[in-house]
Amino acid sequence: MRPEWYPQCWRELSALQQPEYDDQESLQCVNSTLTAAPPLVTAWEVDRFRGQLSAVADGRAFLLQGGDCSESFIDCEAGTILRKLKVLIQMSLVLIWGGRQRVVRVGRIAGQYAKPRSSPTEVVDGVTLPSYRGDIVNGSEPDIRARRPVPERMLRAYERSAMTLNYIRALSEGGFADLHHPENWDLEFVRNTPGSRRYQELLSTFSEAVQVLDVVAPGNSAELSRVDFFTSHEALLLEYEAALTRGDRRSGYYNLGTHFPWIGDRTRQLDGAHVEYCRGIRNPVGLKVGNTVSGSELIELLRILNPNNEPAKVVLIHRFGAGRIRERLPVLLDAVSSSGLSAVWCCDPMHGNTVSTGTGVKTRAFDDIVSEVFSAFQIHREHGSRLSGIHLELTGDDVTECVGGPGDLSEKDLERDYRSTVDPRLNYEQSMEIAFLLAEQLREQALSH
């Protein structure tokens, strides 16, 4: 049994991947400002998200989580946010249609500003610099001054999260997300492919269904004029996460900086500060599960993070790589199923499939991503389990960061529009194509259960 939890108890344990601030006075000042600042989300919203995740746990809904590897301050901009929301909503329509089930939409957005790094330093153009740790910590410019961790960046991240969330709320509640206006849902910069033709058919089917519903049940289609959309980010920078944690012992503590925080693969040590922090909050928690987790370690993590064994508390986001999933996933599925512990299983086909090109550019091959997703569905089926969600790094823009896909992007194409400061994302067209492939898998899964 661990001692009683309080929001700062993680400070007793070792916290990996934290910046070392040299200005303690300004750190204290930022901490007090954040602690007093209005929360970004509410406990009611987090509970609503948990309710929707229960439907995912029961097999009545599918979890779609996606967005940038790392949001950047300069991308807190209307068009970029709108296109990210749009691609996720369009993908969700495809998945609803494919799986005939609800989709719970979650962005890696409005707070995804902190990045774990494999090394504290990196070499840029022959110069060794402290690693870039996300805009909430330091600047990405290859300059020693920009790389210094500055506490005030937490305030800038908080403000941008608030601005992003404000726009998302306005778009998802009002006209933009209204299925009565299919013109908002047209595809952009997408070739004429079987996938895009199927999408146009689907859109006209949806619009007809909405028109029929308006006639037979007037006033009852209000739910079709808005969408639920939740936020998530990696709970990495604990100083920030703890400052946005609110509540009391009686009603429980919530992280009100996001609906859905997750623990990264590099900070999931059993005796580490990140697991300790996450065990005390009422939000559902994601746990990235990479190649080095053993069955017994995973069971132990589930016991700590979900002591009451609630079905919609922990989402295991597995990320092994197309070549390793067959070796790793079955072991973990067996361990969890024989323990009787509950978890929602979600596949991240991005982080095990990162490669470097001959010129040192980080990329991912579309086919590897698809292959890991297909294997995940198949392995879950073979083990009497269910794949309940997908976790993707994507953008609504026409970038060139992952190779392959419907546009058959080559390594040479990566020079054209590579914008990510950390990991490569699926572009708009590649994301929509993944949605079509997933829809087919969901249809098969629905038929086989």
Ligand code: PEP
């Ligand atoms: C990420 O999701 O960007 C990430 C760093 O993932 P992981 O913890 O799985 O490596």
Ligand code: CO
């Ligand atoms: Co990433």
